[in-house]
Amino acid sequence: MSDSVVALFESLVGAExxxxxxxxxxxxxxxxxxxxxxxAARVLSDRARRVVIVEPDDLSAEAEPRSGVPQGHQVHTLLPAGRLWIERWLPGVSREAQARGASLVGPDKQFVGHDDIRQIPDGADHQFLAVGRPLLERLVRGRVTALPNVSVLRARATGLRYGDGSVIGVRFAGPGTGERAEGVLAADFVVDAMGRSSRLSNWLGLDGYDQPRLERLESPVNYATALFERRATFSELDVATVLQLFTPRYPSGGVSVAAATAVEAQQWLVMLMGYGDNRPGRTTDEFRARCSSLTTVLRDVTRGDVTREVVTYRQADSRRRHFTEAGRLPARLVSVGDAVASFNPVYGQGMSSAALHASCLASYLGSGPDLDAAATDFFRLQQVVVDAAWAVSAGGDAARIDAENGTEVPEEVRRQRRLIEHIVGAALIDADVSRAFNNVSYMLRHPSTLFDPELLEKAAAATEGAATEGATTEGATKT
Known part of the structure; x- marks a missing residue:
């Protein structure tokens, strides 16, 4: 990967x-x-006299996830890259979330485990925002819609209008049968943020434009999440976020990932994830039993009373749409978020990716683009972000599935996977390697930085030293 791509990625992460x-x-x-x-609306508020968000869900609901967010009951954590970007563009969101009971978690209260081994702290002050998805969305929405030129139209987008090769309007249908049940909103620029089930590609095909190629990675994942009473305050906790990753050889009863976060209302939000036919924790008793058999920390956080029963979620695949390959697209149209790429949510990259897609939009609009041509430059910027997230999440899923199925993969892929395994192993015992690995996991740095020769050399030295020490200890024990 070229240095220019790495620099571009990091400029998007740090954009003001x-x-x-x-x-x-x-x-x-x-x-x-x-x-x-x-x-995206926040970015457009600097560039448009009026920004209209067309959304079919009732946004006045306070407690529950919107029906358009089926994964909203599951664990959500705002990674450092996404949190920092949002803080710059919507100052005070983290502080307000904390005031509502969410947790801003520094490295002293983070627990990351690989099987039975806890990853060594990396010495960096990376902070997560541990918060329920409904609360975070409500806080962000409150900030954005409070801007004087942003409004919400409760309606469902049903298609586009065109003129001279550009999008000039959005067709919509309202939730009721009143005078605004159907109509067209004239627009000079349109963003598709309709999520994983976006029908934009279908509209483009029906309207005579190219449909972006849809790539799918079959990675069926099953989530089970429950809320438990948390008796300790945040300041009293030794650990406020837990992420445990289990290899196929670990006796986890089908659990591949377990996570827990200290969220608002003095609660633990706890998630178990399994691949394929493994559907862990479908009842509260089963959920607690699975947690108690994994690690002490997970057993401890599920001891409190249940405040919300187990909620499950299944996702069959990761997917991305390749807009850069589409030869003919209308001008003044872009797509962001899960409408472009949606991954296994366990990696926590969805909301941070959304922030970086918005950063791409800001960069594109600030570059003096030809707005009467397709937004190819935007999609190229966005591809840098999507490629990075895809390499981490979809790449990790693909490696696991190929290993479990005994699938033959090209030698170059095998080599890269061996290097990543090497880095992960070294991150457990070396702070410098841990920091580099976390920077990529947290979307602060591009994944290609993990293949830096100096870092690989350091990882090799760390694992070799650990192996030598282990062999010496074993020999002394036998003696």
Whole structure:
């Protein structure tokens, strides 16, 4: 991977809001009020006189996830890259979330385990926001819709209108049968943030444009999540976020990943994940039993009373749409968030990816683009982000599935996977390697930085030293 791609990725991670920029649009429309849509609307608020978010769900609901977010009951953690970006563009969100009971978790209260081994702290001050998805979305939505030029139209986007090769409007149907049940919203720029089930590709095909190629990685994952009473306050906790990853050889009863976060309302939000036919913890008793058989920390956090019964979620595959390969697309149209790429949620990259897609939009609009041509430059920027997230999440899933199925893979793929396994092993015992690995996992740095020769040499020295020490200890014990 070239240095320019790494530098570009990191510039998107660290992007600041612009100041005194020219207005490009009279009306911009965002189809979808998800985190991705809200962050895109925040970027557009600097560039349009009016931004309209078209969203079919009732956004006045306070406690429950929107029906358009079927994974909203599951564990969500805002990775450092996403949290920092959102803080720059919507200052004070983390503080407000904490005031509502969410946890800002520093390295002293993070627990990452691989089988029975805890990953060594990396010495960096990486902070997660441990928060329920409904609360975070509500806080972000409150900030964005409070902007004087942003509004929400409760309706479902049903298609696009075109003129001279550009999108000029969004067709919509309202939730009721009143006078605004159907209509067209004139728009100078449109963002598709309709999520994993977006129908934009279908619309483009029906309207005579190219449909972006859809890539699927079959990786059936099953989630079970429950809420437990947390008697200790955040300051009293030794650990506030837990992530345990289990290899196929570990006797985990089909659990591949377990996670727990100290969230609002003095609760633990706890998740178990299994691949394929493994559906862990479908009842509270089974859930507790699985946790108690894994690690002490998971047993401890599930001792409290259940405040919400087990909720399950299944996702059959990871998917991405290759907009950069589409030869003919209308101008003034982009797509963001899960509408472009959706991964195994256990990696926690969804909301941070959404933030970086918004960063791509800000960079594109600030580059003086030809708005009467397809937004190819935007999709190329976005591909840098998607490739990075795909390498971590989909790459990890593919490696596990290939290993379990005995699938033959090309030698280059095998070599890269061996290097990653080497890095992961060294991250358990070497702080420098741990920091480099975490920077990639947290979307602060590009995955190609893990293949830096100096880092690989350090990882080799760390694992060789650990192996030598282990052999010496074993020999002394036998003696």
């Amino acid at each position: 809001p612009p100041h005194d920029v020219p207005v490009l649009f009279d009306t911009a429309c965002v189809m979808g009020g998800s985190i991705a849509g809200l962050l």
